[in-house]
Amino acid sequence: MEAANAKRLQNQVAIVTGASSGIGQGIAIRLGQHGANVVVNYHSDDEGAQATKDQIEAAGGKALVIKADVSKEEEVEAMFQTALDTFGTLDILVNNAGIQKDAALVDMTLDQWNKVIGTNLTGPFLCARAASKIFLKQGIRKEVSRAAGKIIFISSVHDIIPWAGHVNYATSKGGVAMMMKTMAQELAPQGIRVNSISPGAIKTDINKEDWSSREGEEKMLSQIPYGRIGEPDDIARVAAWLASDEADYVAGATIYVDGGMTLFPSFAE
Incomplete structure (x- = not known):
């Protein structure tokens, strides 16, 4: 089945935010492997962004690296314009960029709050708004997709599970959950599919400190009924499917890719 669908995103253009490492890097590479031209967005990791680009091109795809802070309106607008100038169109947006600034509530500074909300909530709004304008203007490109555009939010199990000591992060992801549903309801009649992966x-x-030691790994595994810690490609495979016509009837959905963690929410406290 994987081989049969190896190029299911052929000639489509995707922007993946926060694609210099981790989940974003995995998604960008996977979309490239499926034939998409990929805009690799990043904020500070020059080397990681270049590594993502290199792997996409090694798989036969095209990639463009763009440094931009997704919380800044002018930088987002410039990124989307550069993508259009380079590739001529846009079909997929993956809103992946996210940060953590952890602290107990009584110690959390306004700057810690604002930075997380800016990147994790305002950033996806700005990018989704910019992408939607393009999708609505160009309409459905029937030669590559049944949809006018696809927007995928990368959220977290903490969009439904509270997380003490991370009120800014959990709040941002809870906001993403409702933002996705509202955008999906608004844009679906225009042929734009909006979904989330948590x-x-x-x-x-x-989160390397949490799983790199044996004690940390065992603690993490105790929270996962399926018995293993996920890899970035576990998320990337789902993202590639959501971006493809195989998921054409999926709109406004949140897919929890968590090994069953949300089956027992107290596990993730």
Whole structure:
């Protein structure tokens, strides 16, 4: 089945935010492997962004690296314009960029709050707005897709599970959940599909301290009924499917890719 669908995104153009590492990098590479031309967005990791580009091109795809802070309106607008100038169209947006600034509520600064909300909530809004304008203007490109555009939010199991010590992060992801549903309801009649993927525990640099030691790994595994920690490609495979016509009747859905963590929400406290 994988081989049969190897190029299911052929000649489509995707923007993946936060694609220099972790889940975003995995998604960008996977979309490229399926034939998409990929805009690799990043904020600070030059080397990681270049590595993503190199892997996409090694798989036979085309990639464009664009440095932009998704919380800044002018940088988002410039990124989308550059993507259009380069590839001429846009078919897929993956809103992946996200950060954590952890602290107990009584110690959390306004700057920690604002930075997380800016990147995790305002950023996806700005990018989805920019993408939607393009999708509505160009309409359905029937030669490549049945939809006028696809927007995929990368959220978290903490869009439904509270997380003490991370009120800014959990709040941002809860906001993403409702933003996705509202946008899906508004845009579906225009042929634009909007969905979310909510990862559980995934092995990335952002949580390396939690799984790199045996004690940390065992604690994490105790929260996952399926018995293993996820990899970025677990999320990437679902993203590629959501972006394809195989998921053409999927709109306004949240897919929890978490090994069953949300079956027992107390596990993730």
